[in-house]
Amino acid sequence: MYKEEVILKNKTGLHARPASLFVREAAKFSSDIKVIKDNKEYNAKSIMGILSMGAGKGDAITIQADGSDAEEAIESLVKLINDKFNEKE
Amino acid sequence: MKGIGTSSGIALGKVLIYEEPKITVEENKAKDIDREIARLNKAIGRAVEEIQQLYVRTLENVGEDEAEIFNAHKMMAEDPEFIEGVKSKIRDEKVTAEWAVKQVAEEYISIFENIEDEYLRERALDLKDVSQRLLRILLGIESMDLSILKEECIIVAEDLTPSDTAQMNKDMILGIVTELGGTTSHTSIIARSLEIPAIAGVEDIIGTVKNGDIIIIDGSKGTITLEPSKKDIEAYKTKKKEQEDFRFKLxxxxxxxxxxxxxxxxxxxxxxxxxxxxxxxxxxxxxxxxxxxxxxxxxxxxxxxxxxxxxxxxxxxxxxxxxxxxxxxxxxxxxxxxxxxxxxxxxxxxxxxxxxxxxxxxxxxxxxxxxxxxxxxxxxxxxxxxxxxxxxxxxxxxxxxxxxxxxxxxxxxxxxxxxxxxxxxxxxxxxxxxxxxxxxxxxxxxxxxxxxxxxxxxxxxxxxxxxxxxxxxxxxxxxxxxxxxxxxxxxxxxxxxxxxxxxxxxxxxxxxxxxxxxxxxxxxxxxxxxxxxxxxxxxxxxxxxxxxxxxxxxxxxxxxxxxxxxxx
The missing domain is CATH 3.20.20.60 (Phosphoenolpyruvate-binding domains)
Known part of the structure; x- marks a missing residue:
C-alpha cells in the first residue's frame, strides 16, 4: 500500500475540470485508489465521490493506493495535482 | 391551418411530434433481483451510448466547451460509487432498478445541492439529467433527441427550449411548427439563423397532426397544408425552384x-x-x-x-x-x-x-x-x-x-x-x-x-x-x-x-x-x-x-x- 499527502494548489481545487481529470487519471490504474480528507475516504475513480468530498484550494488530501500499479498511480496523481492540472491563469 | 410565419422558406415533409416524456416512478418490490441488476447494467450501457452520440454531435456542430458537459454526464452514468449504490439498494431493499436509481440519484443530488458551491449545484442538474435518462430507458419511454434524427422531418412541438435547439441536427430538420411563440421567440430566432422554415403560434397543431403525416409549410405566409393534394405538391416544387433561383441571385x-x-x-x-x-x-x-x-x-x-x-x-x-x-x-x-x-x-x-x-x-x-x-x-x-x-x-x-x-x-x-x-x-x-x-x-x-x-x-x-x-x-x-x-x-x-x-x-x-x-x-x-x-x-x-x-x-x-x- 502506498500513500502520499498533497495540498491542492490550483484555483478550483478538486472541482469542475480538475475533478474529472483526476478521476479519469485514477481510472487508468487497476489498483484500488482512495482519497482521504478529514478522516473520510472517497473512491478516487468516482466522480460523484470526489465531487461530494468538496476539496478546494489549500485543502490537504491523502491519496492511498493498493494494488499492482499502486506506486505509479500515486506518482501520476500527485504529479497531476502539483502541476495544477495544467490550468490556465 | 395558419400561424405566424417566423422563418421564411417552404418545406414538404413528414411530421415528427416532439414532446418531453413524462416520467413517474413508483416504489415497487422486485420479483427477481438478478433480473433487476441485469436491467440496470443494460440501461447504463444504453445511456452511455446516447450520451456519447450527443458528445460527438455537439463537438462537431457547436464546440468543445459545449460538448464537455456530455463528458461529465458520461462519467456520472459510469460512476462506480453510484452504480454500486444502486445495486446495493436493489439487493438490500429488494426494489426495482428504476426505484433504486431514483433514490440513489436523489441522495447525491441533495448532497450536491447542500454544499455551498455553485459548481456542485450545477452537477446536481447534470445528475438529474443523467438519472432521467436512465429512468426513461428503464421504463422504455421513447426518447426524442433532436440531435440523432434518422430521417428528414418537420418538427411539431409546443415550443423548443434552447437546449433542444442547441442539439438540433439541422440537416435533418426541414421545418419547425410550434404552438407557442411568435416572431421574436427563441425558436424563431434560431430557425431564421439556421435558415429553417418555421411557423409559430399554431393552436393545437399537436392534436391535429400525427407522426408521419406529410405536410407542407410556408414560413413566409405562416400557412400549413395538411394532406396535400398532387396539385399542392406540384405547386410546392415550382415554388421551391423559384426560391433556389432567387438565392442564387442573392x-x-x-x-x-x-x-x-x-x-x-x-x-x-x-x-x-x-x-x-x-x-x-x-x-x-x-x-x-x-x-x-x-x-x-x-x-x-x-x-x-x-x-x-x-x-x-x-x-x-x-x-x-x-x-x-x-x-x-x-x-x-x-x-x-x-x-x-x-x-x-x-x-x-x-x-x-x-x-x-x-x-x-x-x-x-x-x-x-x-x-x-x-x-x-x-x-x-x-x-x-x-x-x-x-x-x-x-x-x-x-x-x-x-x-x-x-x-x-x-x-x-x-x-x-x-x-x-x-x-x-x-x-x-x-x-x-x-x-x-x-x-x-x-x-x-x-x-x-x-x-x-x-x-x-x-x-x-x-x-x-x-x-x-x-x-x-x-x-x-x-x-x-x-x-x-x-x-x-x-x-x-x-x-x-x-x-x-x-x-x-x-x-x-x-x-x-x-x-x-x-x-x-x-x-x-x-x-x-x-x-x-x-x-x-x-x-x-x-x-x-x-x-x-x-x-x-x-x-x-x-x-x-x-x-x-x-x-x-
Whole structure:
C-alpha cells in the first residue's frame, strides 16, 4: 500500500475540470485508489465521490493506493495535482 | 391551418411530434433481483451510448466547451460509487432498478445541492439529467433527441427550449411548427439563423397532426397544408425552384456595397448572439455587427463570466471583423431572459421590471467587469458599446460614469484600450424616442430596437399568442417614433441604426432608407436580401410618400400601401 499527502494548489481545487481529470487519471490504474480528507475516504475513480468530498484550494488530501500499479498511480496523481492540472491563469 | 410565419422558406415533409416524456416512478418490490441488476447494467450501457452520440454531435456542430458537459454526464452514468449504490439498494431493499436509481440519484443530488458551491449545484442538474435518462430507458419511454434524427422531418412541438435547439441536427430538420411563440421567440430566432422554415403560434397543431403525416409549410405566409393534394405538391416544387433561383441571385450581391439606386450609401450589419456566429457574418458579407448580444456568456455557465472569458469572446469578434465595426450590447438579462444562478426575483411584469441596464446599474460589480472586458478588447478592433433598456438621461450618465471609472482603472494598470470608444444606446422605450433630440446630445449613436419598441408602444407582450395580432411593425405610431428618432439623431450629428426585426423586413427597408436610417442590422441570413432591396430602391422616390404613409389610419393600411406602391 502506498500513500502520499498533497495540498491542492490550483484555483478550483478538486472541482469542475480538475475533478474529472483526476478521476479519469485514477481510472487508468487497476489498483484500488482512495482519497482521504478529514478522516473520510472517497473512491478516487468516482466522480460523484470526489465531487461530494468538496476539496478546494489549500485543502490537504491523502491519496492511498493498493494494488499492482499502486506506486505509479500515486506518482501520476500527485504529479497531476502539483502541476495544477495544467490550468490556465 | 395558419400561424405566424417566423422563418421564411417552404418545406414538404413528414411530421415528427416532439414532446418531453413524462416520467413517474413508483416504489415497487422486485420479483427477481438478478433480473433487476441485469436491467440496470443494460440501461447504463444504453445511456452511455446516447450520451456519447450527443458528445460527438455537439463537438462537431457547436464546440468543445459545449460538448464537455456530455463528458461529465458520461462519467456520472459510469460512476462506480453510484452504480454500486444502486445495486446495493436493489439487493438490500429488494426494489426495482428504476426505484433504486431514483433514490440513489436523489441522495447525491441533495448532497450536491447542500454544499455551498455553485459548481456542485450545477452537477446536481447534470445528475438529474443523467438519472432521467436512465429512468426513461428503464421504463422504455421513447426518447426524442433532436440531435440523432434518422430521417428528414418537420418538427411539431409546443415550443423548443434552447437546449433542444442547441442539439438540433439541422440537416435533418426541414421545418419547425410550434404552438407557442411568435416572431421574436427563441425558436424563431434560431430557425431564421439556421435558415429553417418555421411557423409559430399554431393552436393545437399537436392534436391535429400525427407522426408521419406529410405536410407542407410556408414560413413566409405562416400557412400549413395538411394532406396535400398532387396539385399542392406540384405547386410546392415550382415554388421551391423559384426560391433556389432567387438565392442564387442573392449570391451575386456579395462584395458589392449597400448603395441605393440613387446613390445613398448605408451599412448592412448583422445581429449575433455568440462569438461563433462570426462565420455567418463573413459568409453573408456583413459590413459589420450592429448588435452583438452578450447574454450567452452569462447563460452558458452556472456562474458569472470572468473578465478574461468575456475579453476573449469580444476580442475574437473584433479581430475577426478586421476593422469593421462591432456594436456590443451590455448585459440585457431579465424580462424573458432568465439566468438561474442570479436568482432574479420573479416579477408580475418582467418586461417592465428589473432588467438590462437597470440591473447593471444596481449590480455595478457585474457591469464594471463587462465594461473592463469591452474596453480591453477595444484595443484589438472597432468596438462600440451600446446600453440596452435606457429610459432616462440619468441612466445614460450613470452608465457612462461606470465606463469612465473602468477606463481610469485600466489606465492605472497600464492596460491598452481605445480611449475614444463610441458609446450609444438602444432606443426601445417610447420615452427615449420622444425625447431623442435631448438624448442625442449625450451619446455617439442610436440603435432602434424595434422588437421592444413595438411591444412598449402598443402595450403588447410579444410572447403572448392571444394578442400577437396586435403586435405589428407597420403600426403608424411605431413608424412615427422611428422617423422622429432618426431625424433627431441627425440634427445632433449622430448616426442612427436599427437592430430589431424590422430592419430586415423587406417591406420596411425602403421606408427606413427614405427616413434616413444609416445602419440596418439583422439576422445574418437576411443581409444579402436586404442589400438586394437597397440596391433596387430609390430613396428619392420613396421620400415624398412618407408623409402620406405616416398619416394612414391603420397598420393594415400602411402594409397595403407598401404592397401596392413600393414593393409591388
Amino acid at each position: 449570391q451575386e450581391m456579395r462584395g458589392k456595397g449597400s448603395i441605393s439606386k440613387d446613390g445613398t450609401k448605408v451599412e448592412i450589419a448583422a445581429n449575433i448572439g455568440n462569438h461563433r456566429d462570426l462565420n455567418s457574418v463573413i459568409e453573408n458579407d456583413g459590413e459589420g455587427v450592429g448588435l452583438f448580444r452578450t447574454e450567452f456568456l452569462y447563460m452558458d455557465n452556472n456562474r458569472l463570466p470572468t473578465e478574461e472569458e468575456q475579453f476573449k469572446a469580444y476580442r475574437f469578434v473584433a479581430e475577426g471583423l478586421e476593422g469593421k465595426p462591432v456594436i456590443i450590447r451590455t448585459l440585457d438579462v431579465g424580462g424573458d431572459k432568465d439566468i438561474p444562478y442570479m436568482n432574479l426575483p420573479k416579477e408580475m411584469n418582467p418586461f417592465l421590471g428589473y432588467r438590462a441596464i437597470r440591473l447593471c446599474l444596481d449590480r455595478t460589480d457585474i457591469f464594471k467587469t463587462q465594461l473592463r472586458a469591452l474596453l480591453r478588447a477595444s484595443a484589438f478592433g472597432n468596438i462600440k458599446i451600446m446600453f440596452p433598456m435606457i429610459s432616462n438621461i440619468e441612466e445614460v450618465r450613470l452608465a457612462k460614469r461606470q465606463l469612465e471609472e473602468a477606463k481610469e482603472e485600466l489606465t492605472k494598470e497600464n492596460i491598452e484600450f481605445n480611449p475614444n470608444i463610441e458609446v450609444g444606446i438602444m432606443v426601445e422605450i417610447p420615452a427615449v424616442a420622444i425625447h431623442s433630440d435631448i438624448f442625442a446630445k449625450e451619446i455617439d449613436f442610436f440603435s432602434i430596437g424595434t422588437n421592444d419598441l413595438i411591444q412598449y408602444t402598443v402595450a403588447v407582450d410579444r410572447g403572448n399568442q392571444h394578442i400577437s395580432n396586435l403586435y405589428n411593425q407597420y403600426h403608424p405610431s411605431v413608424l412615427k417614433l422611428i422617423k422622429m428618432t432618426i431625424e433627431n439623431g441627425h440634427k445632433e450629428g449622430i448616426w442612427v441604426g436599427m437592430c430589431g426585426e424590422a430592419a430586415g423586413d423587406e417591406k420596411l427597408i425602403p421606408l427606413l432608407l427614405a427616413m434616413g436610417l444609416d445602419e440596418f442590422s439583422m439576422n445574418p441570413s437576411s443581409m444579402l436580401k436586404a442589400r438586394y432591396i437597397i440596391k433596387n430602391t430609390s430613396k428619392e422616390e420613396i421620400e415624398p410618400m412618407l408623409d402620406k404613409i405616416l398619416s394612414l389610419p391603420t397598420a393594415e393600411d400602411v402594409e397595403r400601401f407598401i404592397d401596392e406602391n413600393i414593393v409591388k
